[in-house]
Amino acid sequence: MSNLKIGLFGYGCVGQGLYEVLLKSKNIKAEISSICVKQKNKKRNIDTSIFSYNKWDILNNPDIDVVVELIDDAEEAFSIVSESLKRGKAVVTANKKMIAENFRALIQLQETYQTPVLYEAAVCGSIPIIRTLEEYYNTDYIQNISGIFNGTSNYILTQTQQQGKNYEEALHAAKIAGFAESNPTLDVEGFDSKFKLTILLNHTFGLSVLPKQVLNSGIQNLNKTDTLFATRFGYQIKLLAQAYKTDKGVAAFVLPHLLRNTHSFFHIYNEFNAVQVEGIFNNKQLLTGKGAGGFPTAAAVISDLSSLIKNYKYPYNKLKQNDLHLDNSETIAIYLRYNKKEIMNQLKFEKIYSQFEQENHTYCIGEISIKEIIKADINKNKEVFIASIELPLYQGSDLPVKTEQILSIH
Ligand SMILES: NC(=O)c1ccc[n+]([C@@H]2O[C@H](COP(=O)([O-])OP(=O)(O)OC[C@H]3O[C@@H](n4cnc5c(N)ncnc54)[C@H](OP(=O)(O)O)[C@@H]3O)[C@@H](O)[C@H]2O)c1
Structure with missing residues (x-):
């Protein structure tokens, strides 16, 4: 994978942090194509033409290779992540509640669709x-x-x-x-x-x-x-x-x-x-x-994006071995x-x-x-x-x- 096109979900503390950090990161070939948020009438600090209010705009966009999921709703996050993987879009997420509650399902989805989820930002x-x-x-x-x-x-x-x-x-x-x-x-x-x-x-x-x-x-x-x-x-x-x-x-x-x-x-x-x-x-x-905080968490997201460019996925070796x-x-x-x-x-x-x-x-x-x-x-x-x-x-x-x-x- 090279020159990633990102569909971003969430433009809150971490989403905004990621937007800023990505602008300053010269060593990663990645750009945000679209940002999906919830509230249409909320004031934004960037040009609003990049925003969408319908998740399918990103999920069904064939030009987007990676979904970065940074919303504060674990249930909806799991739906977004599942739909992304089903469409062959790799995922980076920081949503610990969603990952912890759906860990087995996420492994299964990664196996079925041969598409990775990375989540370094979710832990510390x-x-x-x-x-x-x-x-x-x-x-x-x-x-x-x-x-x-x-x-x-x-x-x-x-x-x-x-x-x-x-x-x-x-x-x-x-x-x-x-x-x-x-x-x-x-x-x-x-x-x-x-x-x-x-x-x-x-x-x-x-x-x-x-x-x-x-x-x-x-x-x-x-x-x-x-x-x-x-x-x-x-x-x-x-x-x-x-x-x-x-x-x-x-x-x-x-x-x-x-x-x-x-x-x-x-x-x-x-x-x-x-x-x-x-x-x-x-x-x-x-x-x-x-x-925590917008920038430190965004730094972990960027690190995951850079790993995706190198086709990295978690090997989960211990899960395969252990009882x-x-x-x-x-x-x-x-x-x-x-x-x-x-x-x-x-x-x-x-x-x-x-x-x-x-x-x-x-x-x-x-x-x-x-x-x-x-x-x-x-x-x-x-x-x-x-x-x-x-x-x-x-x-x-x-x-x-x-x-x-x-x-x-x-
Ligand atoms: N904050 C941290 O330091 C930190 C650290 C590690 C991990 N995390 C995790 O990162 C995730 C985001 O945290 P945050 O602090 O950035 O949250 P936040 O500041 O509350 O922002 C949440 C964002 O999600 C959007 N959103 C909510 N529901 C949505 C939906 N159904 N569809 C599209 N967008 C939706 C909101 O849209 P609107 O802007 O329209 O309201 C908002 O932009 C969470 O899972 C959190 O646990 C956060």
Whole structure:
């Protein structure tokens, strides 16, 4: 493929970023022929003759070889991507929800119509993780992948821990800075990170699951007592997506995580993202960069376009080889802050290391299986904050804190 003619869907944050970045990119032979958007009466910052309001104008245009899908509607996006592939038009998309929910169908469509879909921009914006997993990690056996996949949540957490803001103040600051949308649910409750993790499970372990099978809980219920607890014991709270091999398969979940200053993610602040991959032979490797925003995301789209010119498609070798299953029986260490004691009856802990009860801060540290947390449907409970935690606790010196010491800190 050479000199690509692009049909672009969406001219929002990323679509506009792509338009500008493409004008400045001298090394790629590609031009946007037409842009399909939704609202006819919306003001645009470029000549409106390039816009169309009917998807079939692009889909049925034989001169267009590539569809770049950058809309904010996952269902319609899947329809656009499917119709493009059926017509032999290669696709580049940034829509993580659409990809995560339709992964198997997308593989099938690519096979049937022998036309590729690339989506580096869908996971951690400018960080080149998907091709790294497909190409560089094609031979090493990955044991563990984890990351800060959501810039909005990381920005909020940085504000609470570095600026002393409470959650609402930090969320407000994130909206003012342009990092949080008016409805930030998908970001702060861990769904956005989960869509990305679900996609990466395919590329890391060859494991295909639906997002609804994977545990997620976010930072929406974080309060000052949680931040205080973290600071007191030298932790940073980060919203992490994690997946690792267990004896029975692969454990995967998205939870806030209390991590220590020896952890690679300790100093990843504000809107930055990071991904750490641990292979048997490579040991740990860390990639970090901007996970969102018009230009960083557009840069990943351009990189995919340039790969298409070289006839690149994902080999999906791990998917072809693997028979791994999701292991929700895996036990993890958690910090649970709660108000009502009933939650302790709902959650079946395997071990409890400590329980502390005071008027404004009641918490428990213990071990519990992922499936028990899923069963308790924790996201519905506004009075609970749950985080995975690195144990043992350390206070001040390097000496681990014993249970009775923990109970007497407040
Ligand atoms: N923003 C980021 O930093 C970022 C990062 C990584 C991935 N992504 C992903 O990239 C995609 C786009 O995000 P965004 O932030 O650019 O969204 P956005 O700013 O909300 O823009 C959405 C665009 O999609 C258009 N649109 C919506 N429904 C459409 C339809 N049915 N047909 C044609 N056009 C339609 C809208 O048209 P109108 O202009 O007419 O309203 C608008 O131009 C999403 O999947 C998002 O998850 C975003």
